[in-house]
Amino acid sequence: MKRRLLLTLACLGAVQGGAAASLSGAALEQAAQDYQAQCQGCHGVQRFGASGPALLPESLSRIKPAEVREVIAKGRPASQMAGYAGVLSDARLDALADYLQRPPATPPSWSSEDIRASHSLLNDIGRLPATPQHNADPLNLFVVVEAGDHHIDILDGDRFTVLARFASHFAVHGGPKFSPDGRFVYIASRDGWISLYDLYNLKLIAEIRAGLNTRNLAVSKDGRWVLVGNYLPGNLIVLDARDLSLVRNIPALGQDGSPSRVSAVYTAPPRDSFIVALKDVKEVWELSSRDTPDWQPRRIHAEDYLDDFSFSPDYHQLLATSRKAEGGQVIDLDSGRAVSEIALPGMPHLGSGTYWQRNGRWVFATPNISKGLISVIDLETWKLIKEIPTLGPGFFMRSHINSPYAWSDVFFGPDNDAIQLIDKQTLEIAHTLRPMPGKTAAHVEFTHDGRYLLLSIWASDGALIVYDSHSLKEIKRIPMNKPSGKYNVGNKIEFAEGTSH
Numbered sequence: 359m360k361r362r363l364l365l366t367l368a369c370l371g372a373v374q375g376g377a378a379a380s381l382s383g384a385a386l387e388q389a390a391q392d393y394q395a396q397c398q399g400c401h402g403v404q405r406f407g408a409s410g411p412a413l414l415p416e417s418l419s420r421i422k423p424a425e426v427r428e429v430i431a432k433g434r435p436a437s438q439m440a441g442y443a444g445v446l447s448d449a450r451l452d453a454l455a456d457y458l459q460r461p462p463a464t465p466p467s468w469s470s471e472d473i474r475a476s477h478s479l480l481n482d483i484g485r486l487p488a489t490p491q492h493n494a495d496p497l498n499l500f501v502v503v504e505a506g507d508h509h510i511d512i513l514d515g516d517r518f519t520v521l522a523r524f525a526s527h528f529a530v531h532g533g534p535k536f537s538p539d540g541r542f543v544y545i546a547s548r549d550g551w552i553s554l555y556d557l558y559n560l561k562l563i564a565e566i567r568a569g570l571n572t573r574n575l576a577v578s579k580d581g582r583w584v585l586v587g588n589y590l591p592g593n594l595i596v597l598d599a600r601d602l603s604l605v606r607n608i609p610a611l612g613q614d615g616s617p618s619r620v621s622a623v624y625t626a627p628p629r630d631s632f633i634v635a636l637k638d639v640k641e642v643w644e645l646s647s648r649d650t651p652d653w654q655p656r657r658i659h660a661e662d663y664l665d666d667f668s669f670s671p672d673y674h675q676l677l678a679t680s681r682k683a684e685g686g687q688v689i690d691l692d693s694g695r696a697v698s699e700i701a702l703p704g705m706p707h708l709g710s711g712t713y714w715q716r717n718g719r720w721v722f723a724t725p726n727i728s729k730g731l732i733s734v735i736d737l738e739t740w741k742l743i744k745e746i747p748t749l750g751p752g753f754f755m756r757s758h759i760n761s762p763y764a765w766s767d768v769f770f771g772p773d774n775d776a777i778q779l780i781d782k783q784t785l786e787i788a789h790t791l792r793p794m795p796g797k798t799a800a801h802v803e804f805t806h807d808g809r810y811l812l813l814s815i816w817a818s819d820g821a822l823i824v825y826d827s828h829s830l831k832e833i834k835r836i837p838m839n840k841p842s843g844k845y846n847v848g849n850k851i852e853f854a855e856g857t858s859h
């Protein structure tokens with residue numbers, strides 16, 4: 359497995375730039391020295407990150423190699439990251455950029471001891487009031503991620519004002535998740551930092567670094583456990599939800615012992631369990647969270663590797679895309695069998711699809727990352743009922759039980775400033791909005807009652823725009839720095855129809 363990973367990385371390097379593949383041993387040696395002389399103070403001796411983010415191949419995988427080179431040369435505005443163009447020659451900058459894309463000589467490790475040593479308690483819950491210390495409706499708060507400058511805003515969902523704003527760790531990853539009563543929010547960052555925040559007292563409670571590269575986290579139905587899924591090291595980390603202390607470190611090993619990365623973890627409340635997708639072995643895991651869990655995975659065989667998935671409304675089935683991406687597979691979680699295949703031609707982003715009732719039946723709609731269409735599936739027969747052409751490939755779809763529309767962004771291509779509203783009954787596009795022409799409009803979340811919704815303008819000089827969900831009139835515009843995601847406490851803890859899981 360390790361060999362395969364290395365091979366893949368080598369291939370990537372070769373494709374990315376001829377120069378990279380031909381870099382001499384001496385140049386790499388120089389790059390390693392330059393790193394230690396110029397960069398490790400902020401990015402860590404082992405590139406695990408410190409005040410600056412981790413710089414491992416896994417950490418940089420979402421950025422284009424040219425951008426990595428550009429950041430090193432020019433820095434990032436309004437951050438500690440200065441440019442090195444005047445300090446190092448072009449050739450040495452090239453070599454550094456290449457060096458960062460290679461795995462370290464000694465494979466990175468992050469043990470249970472490392473995790474424990476990273477734990478910090480910032481406030482004692484026992485001494486804080488157990489009722490909301492603000493006058494906003496605690497179930498209509500929004501947690502907003504400002505990805506541009508790595509901050510979190512807590513927004514009053516009735517008055518649309520910011521109650522609190524605090525720095526997050528670098529690059530929040532996956533949606534923040536809530537305790538069942540809505541008091542606590544759990545936030546994961548790309549580099550593995552998990553934060554616990556008290557929405558009643560507007561205070562950080564605890565932090566811990568659960569891994570070096572994290573996908574996302576989930577909170578158990580009873581609110582006792584937090585499960586973190588990691589790429590690096592490939593494992594699951596169970597934390598005590600009260601203070602984030604380490605409970606269990608579970609390596610992600612397939613039935614035959616081969617190691618895997620974890621694609622995603624979700625909680626399935628009606629099953630009182632966690633569902634885990636593995637990226638490098640063809641298995642789905644179910645971990646019971648009932649009573650005193652033994653954390654032994656129930657292994658379900660999958661037809662292909664699982665990248666992204668969603669549940670049926672009753673959590674009996676799982677809809678998954680896979681690497682082959684020529685379609686989806688439906689796995690029955692009770693019998694553990696693959697029950698159906700779905701024709702989905704355009705690389706669906708199932709994790710952000712949504713479902714609703716139409717003519718008394720459940721339908722599921724998902725955007726596609728490689729094609730400008732929305733696929734609508736009947737959740738009983740798993741048949742594709744409609745493909746709705748859109749202005750371009752989308753990323754997020756959201757709705758609310760009280761809204762007649764499913765809101766879908768056009769994330770990719772020249773029309774990425776458009777938002778398209780699909781009539782949930784006719785399955786036709788009813789409206790196309792362009793909130794800020796020329797700027798990406800994306801990711802919608804409704805207020806708890808569904809009367810209003812918040813939409814992001816995904817730019818450093820972006821905004822959060824509040825719309826009336828029926829009249830479609832703009833109510834308010836709050837300037838924000840790349841407000842990537844927003845999460846309504848009430849909708850999330852009720853696992854409401856139309857929101858993401």
Ligand code: HEC
Pocket residue numbers: 392393396397398399400401409410411413417418421426429430434437438439440442454507508
């Ligand atoms: C004074 C601290 C500091 C030093 C020294 C420093 N960096 Fe950074 N670096 C940062 C911070 C902070 C960021 C995050 C900036 C942001 O908010 O996007 C960053 C971001 C980066 C990124 C982008 C990472 C990402 O995932 O977006 C790269 C690449 C990078 N630095 C490489 C380097 C290299 C190579 C050196 C040495 C030549 C270096 N840095 C030196 C603080 C530093």
